Amino acid sequence: MYDKLKIIERAILLNPENIKVFREKLKITQSKLAEESGVSQSHLSMLEKGKREIGEAHAAAITLGMLKCTNFWDKENPILYLLDVLSLTKLESAIVEFIQDLTSKNDIFCKRYIEGHPVYIIDIKYFTEEIKKRLSVMDIEEVDFFRGRMNIRGLHLDKKTVLIQLDCSDIRRLENKVSKVLNNKTVLQIFPKEEVPPIYSIKKDCMIVHCW
The missing domain is CATH 1.10.260.40 (lambda repressor-like DNA-binding domains)
Structure with missing residues (x-):
């Protein structure tokens, strides 16, 4: 290790x-x-x-x-800061790769259409399993979805606990990355199960990906 x-x-x-x-x-x-x-x-x-x-x-x-x-007075521990940067960067890349793979399949179970536009509804369990496969810099232990944001908790390769929090601005940045990769306008929505709009007919925490 x-x-x-x-x-x-x-x-x-x-x-x-x-x-x-x-x-x-x-x-x-x-x-x-x-x-x-x-x-x-x-x-x-x-x-x-x-x-x-x-x-x-x-x-x-x-x-x-x-x-x-690096100015050590700016960062309590620059190496730990770099590890967090690495985890966030790799996490975002893993999510982009996952959505790219998801949208390339025609018969995917979570694909629907609303007004002719593809919509992908991904529950938290499926999301967690797929990101675990793609992320090697940390072992994911838990994923939590909130309205417009998510928390991902896990362990670095050195077994240090890490918590990555993606807020609304991070989700917007992800949208831009996905939109460039897919060459389509993409919107990402994160919902806890209590707030999932009825139009999506799902009663679990989920990520909803709209592409048009």
Whole structure:
């Protein structure tokens, strides 16, 4: 099992494009990170664009470079912050991938039509099972749906508890990501079972995906 630093290194090693995600969240310029990591800026740029492969030595150097650039007074623990950033980023990607797969199937059981537009009604159990399959940076233990938001609780690879809370602004960001991938306008709605509108004929916590 990886310790916290190794999780970040592993994330960079598996996909160097994560460097840009971490760097932007920590508000580190590319030139500053290159300087502190001992990597040329042009090489770092190619890594961030996915145009160069990365080795373990560079992944470790860049991870330490991020720590050297980070103001410890801004973050109680920059590594834990990066782990949370990684979990949120990967979670959003997993949800987008799930919806993309869902909408590519014609005979999917949760597909309906309202005024000619496809609507996908996903109960919380099915959503949880599908996201678990796609998310490797954390083990999901519990998902809670609220009106317009959701909480996802689980464990990092180092067994640290993590709680990801997607509020309304996060759901809107997800909508934009899904809309770009599907090339269709997409609306995501989250409902607890007590508030699911009768038009959807479901009595469970659910996510409703509208595409047109």
